[in-house]
Structures are given as structure tokens and as C-alpha cells.
Amino acid sequence: MIEPMIFDDETLMAFADGELDEATTKAVERAMETDDALVMRVAEFIETRATAREAFTPAEPVPAALEAAVRGMVERHRAAEQPASNVVSLGAARTRRFGFAQQSWQLPLAASLATAIAAGFIGYQLGQSPGAAPVEPGLDGFSSAEIASVLDSAASGDEVTIADGSGRVRLISSFNEQSGALCREYEVDRSAGASVVAVSCRDDSDWSMRFAVAAPAGGDGYAPASSLDALEAYLGAIEAGPALTAEEERAALDAAAR
Amino acid sequence: MTSPPSDIGDQLIAFLPNMRRFALSLSRAPDVADDLVQQACERALASSASFEPGTRFDAWMFRIIRNLWIDRTRRQKTAGPSEDVYERHDLMGEDGQQVADARQELSSVRDALEAMPEDQRAIIMLVCVDDLSYRDAAEVLNVPIGTVMSRLARARKRLAELTGINPVPGRSTGARD
Numbered sequence: 001m002i003e004p005m006i007f008d009d010e011t012l013m014a015f016a017d018g019e020l021d022e023a024t025t026k027a028v029e030r031a032m033e034t035d036d037a038l039v040m041r042v043a044e045f046i047e048t049r050a051t052a053r054e055a056f057t058p059a060e061p062v063p064a065a066l067e068a069a070v071r072g073m074v075e076r077h078r079a080a081e082q083p084a085s086n087v088v089s090l091g092a093a094r095t096r097r098f099g100f101a102q103q104s105w106q107l108p109l110a111a112s113l114a115t116a117i118a119a120g121f122i123g124y125q126l127g128q129s130p131g132a133a134p135v136e137p138g139l140d141g142f143s144s145a146e147i148a149s150v151l152d153s154a155a156s157g158d159e160v161t162i163a164d165g166s167g168r169v170r171l172i173s174s175f176n177e178q179s180g181a182l183c184r185e186y187e188v189d190r191s192a193g194a195s196v197v198a199v200s201c202r203d204d205s206d207w208s209m210r211f212a213v214a215a216p217a218g219g220d221g222y223a224p225a226s227s228l229d230a231l232e233a234y235l236g237a238i239e240a241g242p243a244l245t246a247e248e249e250r251a252a253l254d255a256a257a258r
Numbered sequence: 259m260t261s262p263p264s265d266i267g268d269q270l271i272a273f274l275p276n277m278r279r280f281a282l283s284l285s286r287a288p289d290v291a292d293d294l295v296q297q298a299c300e301r302a303l304a305s306s307a308s309f310e311p312g313t314r315f316d317a318w319m320f321r322i323i324r325n326l327w328i329d330r331t332r333r334q335k336t337a338g339p340s341e342d343v344y345e346r347h348d349l350m351g352e353d354g355q356q357v358a359d360a361r362q363e364l365s366s367v368r369d370a371l372e373a374m375p376e377d378q379r380a381i382i383m384l385v386c387v388d389d390l391s392y393r394d395a396a397e398v399l400n401v402p403i404g405t406v407m408s409r410l411a412r413a414r415k416r417l418a419e420l421t422g423i424n425p426v427p428g429r430s431t432g433a434r435d
Contacts, residue, residue, distance in 0.1 A: 009411040017385070019392050047423050048414040052386040055367035059275035060282075066292045067274060070299045074267030077303040 005031055007038065016045035142167050142188060148207045151184050151200055152257060156249060166190060174249040176241040177201055182252045183210070183240070185231070197231055202256050210238075266306045269315050270299050276388060280320055283383040284327045286372060294330070298322045317394040320384060324398060370420035378413035385410055 007015075007028060014020040015028045032039050142163050150160045150169045159170045172185040183201040198212040211234045244252060277298060281291035301322050302309070309318055371379050377399070384395040385406075392410075396403040417423070 009415065010407040013411045013414065014392070014407065017392075044418050044423065045411075045414055048382075048417050049386040051367050051421065051423060052371070052382050052417065055371075056279060056283075056383070056387045059279040062274045062278055063288075063292060066278070066295060067271070069296050070270060070274060073296075073299060073303060074270060077306075078267060 007031065009041070012038070012042050013045045016042050016049065144207075144209075147188065147200075151186070151202075151207050152253065155246065155253075156184075156243075162188075173243040174252065175235075175243050176252075178239050178241075182256055185235075199231070199234065210234075266303065266309070270302060270319075273316065273319060276316065277319055277323060280380075280383055280388065281323050281327070283371070283379050284324065284376060290330075294323055294326050297326050301326070314390075314394055316388065317390060317398050320388070320390070320398045321400075324380065366421050367417070370417055373420065374413060374416055377409060378416065381406060381410045382413050382417065386414075 005027060011020065011024065012028065015025060020028065028038075028042070032042065146162050147169060150162065150171075154160050154169070154171050156171045156173050159168055161168055167188060167190050170187045170189075172187065174182060174184050177183050181201045181203065183199055184207075185197075185199050187195050187197050189195040196212050196214050198209055200207040200209045202208075211231065213230050274295065277295045278291055281294040281298075282288065285291045285294060298319060302319060309315070371382060374382075380399065381395060384390045384398055385392065390398065392403050392406045395410075396406045399406065401409075
């Protein structure tokens with residue numbers, strides 16, 4: 001018996017997989033009308049595919065350890081990534097913040113969680129426009145001029161002693177608020193007593209405090225996590241931009257000093 | 259199967275079961291497969307900038323996994339058993355196979371694939387199980403599309419033989435290389 005056309009296995013397989021060009025597909029279809037052996041050969045390819053698929057579907061559940069490892073790495077990746085947009089969601093702001101603070105904060109945060117105490121607000125001036133006269137409460141007796149000079153010069157990550165050693169200012173990060181004003185997030189603590197987590201932004205020539213939460217320190221000087229929640233809510237509400245890189249921060253501080 | 263979310267992290271997590279399935283088919287060892295997947299995710303995140311949004315995410319990930327696997331086997335040349343060790347011929351005869359119930363048949367497909375050479379196993383997983391096109395599979399495996407076709411056809415004939423799927427009495431008349 002002579003077949004009108006000889007089709008090799010690859011062609012019939014491609015036919016079964018729908019990967020054949022139209023002309024050849026038509027030729028195979030025509031040949032199959034009269035050639036049962038050809039039909040069987042095509043059927044074999046259809047069947048092997050279906051059987052293999054069936055044997056491996058659905059995929060086995062992923063081990064929890066593997067999934068956790070990958071989720072952790074995704075979170076770290078997100079934290080390290082600089083968002084392209086100036087407008088960030090609250091969730092992104094939180095991820096970014098924790099990512100930024102991760103190396104130095106991870107341990108103190110974990111430690112203070114155990115003793116987390118509800119933060120007491122001393123100032124929450126949401127929505128105050130940059131032009132309005134800033135309320136300057138000062139911080140627990142520290143002079144605002146002294147803090148301002150730290151904000152003018154110190155880089156994020158720095159810790160500066162003030163008031164003759166009775167207090168410390170720890171710079172956390174810098175970012176631009178929506179209007180473009182440079183803002184700095186920092187903590188102030190007395191050698192014994194409460195920490196204050198604060199955000200100040202630069203208006204024309206001066207720093208004005210926009211946000212502050214006082215929280216009893218966990219003994220190591222770091223503010224407990226609950227006060228950071230309030231800060232996150234604030235940063236989310238003002239649509240704070242992404243944390244500036246070290247170079248961006250330096251340039252912004254230099255520009256502000258001029 | 260998965261409508262791709264925009265974020266690469268979400269895509270990775272959604273695609274974990276498929277990645278692991280492919281890694282398992284290469285390594286045949288769960289701990290090695292988990293390692294491969296984890297390394298692949300790390301590599302994907304590190305080079306996420308080089309991923310072009312138009313290209314297929316699944317093919318990209320499979321390629322990373324396969325390259326990692328090749329690196330690993332190259333390094334551990336001495337440790338791995340050769341394919342021949344897995345050429346098991348304790349598979350049932352054709353007639354015994356007929357009465358196998360559905361469950362046994364499923365496990366025999368897995369057994370059969372395990373017994374096949376790695377490159378045949380990989381191509382079946384990519385095309386038949388994960389639905390990659392021949393072109394995408396060629397990219398994953400870094401071979402010409404013609405090689406994908408001949409290898410896949412051979413692999414499926416072999417799978418049919420091993421599992422008793424073959425509905426054709428006697429040998430195929432098709433060209434074999």
C-alpha cells in the first residue's frame with residue numbers, strides 16, 4: 001500500500017500539538033481521512049501529551065520552608081528596590097522603611113516588641129501646609145536650634161550627641177514630601193527616658209516639626225514598634241517619597257544649606 | 259494558567275509549584291529541586307531588570323533553573339549516577355499493563371519518565387506538562403527548534419512504549435532521524 005504522502009513523526013507530533021503551519025495541517029487532515037494508521041500515529045502523540053500532563057497535574061504543594069525562603073527573599077528585594085514613582089502606597093512605604101532600617105533595627109525592634117507600650121502622642125500635625133507657621137514645641141527641653149543644626153548636616157545612619165551629652169539624635173532617613181520639601185525622619189532620646197520619633201521638613205530656611213511621637217524606650221534607646229505604626233500612617237497620609245540614597249541626601253542637604 | 263501579576267515577586271511565588279515540578283523532573287531529588295528553585299528565584303530577583311516584559315516569564319524561569327542544574331551537574335560530575343542506572347527494565351509487559359488500574363498507570367508514567375534520559379524528560383515536562391511552545395522550549399534548552407522536535411518526538415514514542423500507551427501494533431513507519 002502506498003500512502004499519498006509520507007509524514008514523519010515530527011510532523012505528526014507538531015500536528016497533534018497544534019504547531020504545524022496551515023498548509024501542512026490541511027494535508028495531514030486530508031490524509032487522515034483515508035489512512036487509519038496515520039490516525040493512530042497522531043493519536044499516540046495526543047495521548048502521550050495528555051497522559052504526561054495528567055500524571056503531573058496539579059503540581060505537588062510547595063514545601064513550606066521553600067515558600068517561606070522565597071517570600072523572604074522577595075520582601076528583601078522589594079525593600080532594597082528604589083520605587084520609580086514619587087508617590088508610594090502606605091504598604092510600600094512600610095516595606096521601604098523596614099528594608100532601610102533592617103540592618104540596624106532588626107534586633108532592637110524585635111527586643112522592644114516584647115515590651116511594646118502604647119505610644120503617647122505629643123504632636124500629630126497632620127495636614128499642616130508647608131507655609132503655615134510651624135508649631136515648634138521643642139523636644140523635651142532640647143533646643144530646636146541644636147536639633148536643626150544636626151538635621152542640616154548629619155547623614156542618615158549617623159547618631160549625634162546633643163545638649164552636652166544628655167541626649168542623642170539618630171538620623172533614620174530623608175525623603176521628599178509631595179511638595180518637594182526635604183524631610184528627615186529621626187529619633188531623639190534622653191539618656192534616660194522617652195524616645196521621640198519625629199519628622200521635620202525644611203521650609204525656606206528652617207526645619208519645622210511635622211510629626212512626633214513620644215514612646216518610652218525599651219531600654220536600648222530604640223522606640224517600640226507601635227510608635228512606628230503611627231509614623232507609617234503619617235508617611236502614608238502625606239504620600240512621602242522614597243527614601244533618598246546617601247548621595248541624593250547629601251546633595252539635598254548641600255542645596256538646602258546654600 | 260497564571261494571569262501574570264505585574265510584580266516579579268508575586269509572579270515568582272505564584273509560579274513556585276511549576277518551578278519545583280520542573281526542577282524535580284531534572285534532579286529527581288526533592289532537596290536538590292528545592293535548592294534549585296531557591297537559587298533560581300535569587301537569580302531572577304537579582305537580574306529582574308534584564309527581564310523584558312514582552313517575553314514569557316515561565317520560559318525565563320525554566321531556563322534559569324536548567325542552567326543552574328547544568329552548572330551543578332558539571333561540578334558534581336563524579337557524584338551523579340549515569341543515565342543507565344535508571345534504565346530500568348522491570349516495567350511490566352504489554353499485556354500486564356492492560357489491566358493496570360488508573361492509579362497505577364499514573365505512577366507508571368512517572369516511573370517511565372524517571373527512567374528516561376534527562377533531556378527527554380525535560381522536553382516532555384516543558385511542552386506536554388507546562389505547555390511551552392516548541393520555540394519557547396528551544397530557548398529554555400538552548401537548542402534549535404528542530405532538535406526540540408526530534409527529541410520530543412523520540413521522548414513521546416519512548417514514553418508510549420514504556421507505559422503501553424502505544425495503540426499502533428508494530429513499529430511506526432515514520433522517519434527516525
